[in-house]
Amino acid sequence: MDNEDIGRWLWFRSSVVTDLLGHRGFALKWYTAETGAICSASSYATHFGINSADLLTVYAYDIARLPPWEQHVWAAHNVAPDGKVSGELLSAQVKAQPASTHAVEEMFFGSMRMLEQGFRERFGVDLFSHDIDDESVMQQVSRFHSKDQASLLRLAKELVRAFSDRLNIRDLRKLSTHAEKEKLGSNKLLQDILSQKIGADKARQVFSEIAGAYDMRVGDAHPTGSKITDAIKLAGIDQSRSHLRQGEQLIHNFGRAVWYTGKYLFGQPGSHES
Incomplete structure (x- = not known):
């Protein structure tokens, strides 16, 4: 240079x-x-x-x-x-040729909207119990908030708040065929609906990174070493990377899981394969 x-x-x-x-x-x-x-x-x-x-x-x-x-x-x-x-x-x-790549933050919200649309069109139900302003929430769901382990866990909490905490449990319960559906939480209900289409093992695999992020969220309130490490691992995060990149990976993996859920349930187009 x-x-x-x-x-x-x-x-x-x-x-x-x-x-x-x-x-x-x-x-x-x-x-x-x-x-x-x-x-x-x-x-x-x-x-x-x-x-x-x-x-x-x-x-x-x-x-x-x-x-x-x-x-x-x-x-x-x-x-x-x-x-x-x-x-x-x-x-x-300089070259006036913007890259044709997309920020993981935008892909997360895009995948969420596509899944929401799929539920509305296929099942006639609202996937979420309330709406959010994507642009406003995106200020919190950002890799830049991940500066150390504590803030990485808080970022997981923001992701869960934007997705899992908004899931419409009442209608998901109606779509679930699980024997203990009355006891299941939001993520597990959605996972069960997916398992009807692709089998329990594959559905568990798709949801593993969402489950990891959910466990990280709990870890934010009760941080104990090994449990948090397990949760971070389950969320598919490489802890040898910088915290900024770990935050990016967390959002990417969560968004990809949401995207795959839509792809397997509704055969949605687009790409989030990486």
Whole structure:
């Protein structure tokens, strides 16, 4: 990387995102798997890309045009260049060829909406007991909230809150054929409905990562070593990775399980195979 590049781009710790989101009127928006924008109260959208070192790279001009107080927040998270400028950000901003990838956060909400639609069309029931504003909840369901194990567990809680806690138990119970359906919780009821289509073992496999996230959520309230480790493992998270990437993996795996549930129940199109 030459000096010209270093002058044009700035590197920031990813913690700048949650810091900014803590201020009124800020929102996180995703464009691709690794790029997005922080939309500020001053109506500026500061584009960022996540690089291989888990740092946010931003075009220097995008920071320079912000109001001084916003620049000040960014400056507090500024670090020396480490790793290259995000490839996806370069593609979008320099080559004007945005990557055709999708953020795991958006895929989670998309999969949830598709499953909801499938239940409405096939069974004539509402999958969820109440609606949510995806954009608003997406501010909490974000890889950026995962900074250590405690916040990773809290992220699991947000995922469960957005999905499992909203499941319409009453109608799912009517669709379930399980002998003990009156005792089953929301995830288990949905798993049972899926098992009618693909068998109990395969349904358990599909739901394992949701079950892991659910156990992590419980761990947030009662953190005990081995149980949490087991839950994180069940959720399919590689603990050797950075907490940011573990958060991304948690959302990806949960969303993929939701997507597969829809695919097996309703043969839904689209791709979440990775």
